[in-house]
Amino acid sequence: MKNSIKVDKNKTIDKVSNHIFGALVEHVGRSVYNGIYEPGHVSADKNGFRRDVIDCAKEMGVTCVRYPGGNFVSGYDWKDGIGPKENRLTKLNLAWRELEPNYFGTDEMIRWADKISAEVIMAVNMGTGTVNNAAELVEYCNFANGTFWSEKRIANGNKDPYNVQYWCVGNEMDGGYQLGALSAEEYAKKAREAAKQMKIVDDNSQFIFCGSSSPVSPFFPDWDRTVLKIAYDYIDFLSIHAYYDYISERNINDFLASPVGFERHIENVVLLCDAIKEELSSEKTVMLAVDEWNVWHTCVGEKHNHPWSVGESLIENNYDFADALVVAGMLSVLVNHCDRVKIGCIAQLVNVIAPIMTQPGGDILKQTTFYPFALFSKCKDSVALIQETDSDMYNVSAYGKSLYLYSSICYNETTGEYICYLINTANEECDLTIDFGESVQAQKHVFLHAELNDKNTFENKEKVVAKERNTARTKSAVQCVVLDGYSFNVIWFRACNAGLK
Ligand code: AHR
Numbered sequence: 061m062k063n064s065i066k067v068d069k070n071k072t073i074d075k076v077s078n079h080i081f082g083a084l085v086e087h088v089g090r091s092v093y094n095g096i097y098e099p100g101h102v103s104a105d106k107n108g109f110r111r112d113v114i115d116c117a118k119e120m121g122v123t124c125v126r127y128p129g130g131n132f133v134s135g136y137d138w139k140d141g142i143g144p145k146e147n148r149l150t151k152l153n154l155a156w157r158e159l160e161p162n163y164f165g166t167d168e169m170i171r172w173a174d175k176i177s178a179e180v181i182m183a184v185n186m187g188t189g190t191v192n193n194a195a196e197l198v199e200y201c202n203f204a205n206g207t208f209w210s211e212k213r214i215a216n217g218n219k220d221p222y223n224v225q226y227w228c229v230g231n232e233m234d235g236g237y238q239l240g241a242l243s244a245e246e247y248a249k250k251a252r253e254a255a256k257q258m259k260i261v262d263d264n265s266q267f268i269f270c271g272s273s274s275p276v277s278p279f280f281p282d283w284d285r286t287v288l289k290i291a292y293d294y295i296d297f298l299s300i301h302a303y304y305d306y307i308s309e310r311n312i313n314d315f316l317a318s319p320v321g322f323e324r325h326i327e328n329v330v331l332l333c334d335a336i337k338e339e340l341s342s343e344k345t346v347m348l349a350v351d352e353w354n355v356w357h358t359c360v361g362e363k364h365n366h367p368w369s370v371g372e373s374l375i376e377n378n379y380d381f382a383d384a385l386v387v388a389g390m391l392s393v394l395v396n397h398c399d400r401v402k403i404g405c406i407a408q409l410v411n412v413i414a415p416i417m418t419q420p421g422g423d424i425l426k427q428t429t430f431y432p433f434a435l436f437s438k439c440k441d442s443v444a445l446i447q448e449t450d451s452d453m454y455n456v457s458a459y460g461k462s463l464y465l466y467s468s469i470c471y472n473e474t475t476g477e478y479i480c481y482l483i484n485t486a487n488e489e490c491d492l493t494i495d496f497g498e499s500v501q502a503q504k505h506v507f508l509h510a511e512l513n514d515k516n517t518f519e520n521k522e523k524v525v526a527k528e529r530n531t532a533r534t535k536s537a538v539q540c541v542v543l544d545g546y547s548f549n550v551i552w553f554r555a556c557n558a559g560l561k
Pocket of ligand 1: 084129130231232408
């Protein structure tokens with residue numbers, strides 16, 4: 061198989077937003093309790109945060125954390141999760157049929173995110189919650205002092221305001237399963253009023269409004285159109301959620317082509333946002349927050365027939381190498397649409413459909429999907445380049461045609477380095493030519509290559525890991541590389557005139 065790519069560092073898509081390397085941390089299963097928070101664990105710090113999880117999240121390069129949900133937020137009162145822990149009450153987490161002991165709340169999340177140098181994207185409850193309650197959370201987090209809620213934050217040991225800037229105004233409010241689900245009109249009006257009041261409290265607030273909850277939602281695109289029309293002036297980002305599944309994608313080729321579906325959905329939502337912009341003669345362009353995305357294989361334990369519990373396993377997937385290729389493909393789509401996708405959150409971070417798994421009281425595991433994320437997050441502070449590609453295609457029943465090779469090429473203006481992300485979804489080697497338009501020299505080639513069904517487990521933690529290989533270091537504008545069949549590759553090239561290390 062032969063493919064070619066041509067780039068020019070002056071022809072850019074946009075700067076890659078650092079916020080696309082975010083992750084969802086929700087109160088569900090073992091995401092928070094027995095995940096990031098496990099006071100009895102040998103690695104726990106004085107806050108009860110597992111240090112091994114912190115180290116892993118840092119290594120993954122997570123830049124922002126969406127919290128506290130997900131479905132959970134639509135039944136959550138943030139006031140239950142602040143103040144002295146001994147006074148906090150156990151409540152029902154109705155979204156997931158769990159008990160919520162409230163040991164971990166807003167202050168703990170701000171502290172935890174700080175440990176990994178990430179920003180918190182806070183979600184407010186538009187289900188059972190009120191507009192006023194949402195505005196009070198902004199006051200609690202961001203108001204300097206002298207008011208009831210800002211003084212509460214200070215009394216809880218947090219003198220400095222948190223300056224939370226990004227707010228999800230609800231979660232998947234179109235879904236019938238969502239607590240307090242609303243019609244598009246009802247949601248748009250409630251969320252608009254919430255954003256209005258939240259912005260009065262803190263003018264720096266930026267709002268992520270709920271788009272319809274999935275590319276295959278029966279409400280897409282009507283929901284999105286209605287929400288945009290009613291609340292346009294308050295919408296900075298429209299949210300997209302997208303999960304792909306081997307079972308629903310029917311066969312392996314369709315599954316590996318999931319990034320095609322993902323890309324089409326993003327492009328359709330962009331078109332929709334721009335059509336409404338035009339219709340309203342607005343100056344403002346709405347950006348996208350893909351604030352839940354991942355591979356999610358539906359599994360036992362999701363059916364809400366489990367006993368009420370805290371920190372028990374729920375929707376845990378053990379990912380294989382095919383999943384890692386799809387995750388890499390989705391990351392490539394996010395990077396290639398960085399002109400409009402400004403926020404991205406893999407869902408989720410720990411244990412629940414997550415790249416990081418933990419054993420209560422025990423070990424930590426990097427899943428196959430950990431590595432593509434950790435490698436893609438290295439293109440922070442780069443620009444994504446427009447690619448002229450010539451790549452072989454194949455037929456897939458789900459999307460008509462798909463490329464064998466997904467690619468993103470980023471350029472870091474400060475270092476003069478190109479980072480090439482190359483995902484070969486074919487079961488045969490790929491001869492690839494990349495024309496950079498200036499003389500470059502390869503620096504490093506990191507890759508993942510395995511059987512599609514290979515997984516990392518606690519018994520065999522390194523079945524699928526990123527490895528480095530020697531790569532030809534010829535100086536030339538046109539570089540030829542060979543990619544293994546079924547492989548994910550990251551190759552760094554440095555412009556010769558940038559001075560070689
Ligand atoms: O990430 C798991 C769930 O998926 C989230 O709670 C919800 O928003 C989505 O449906």
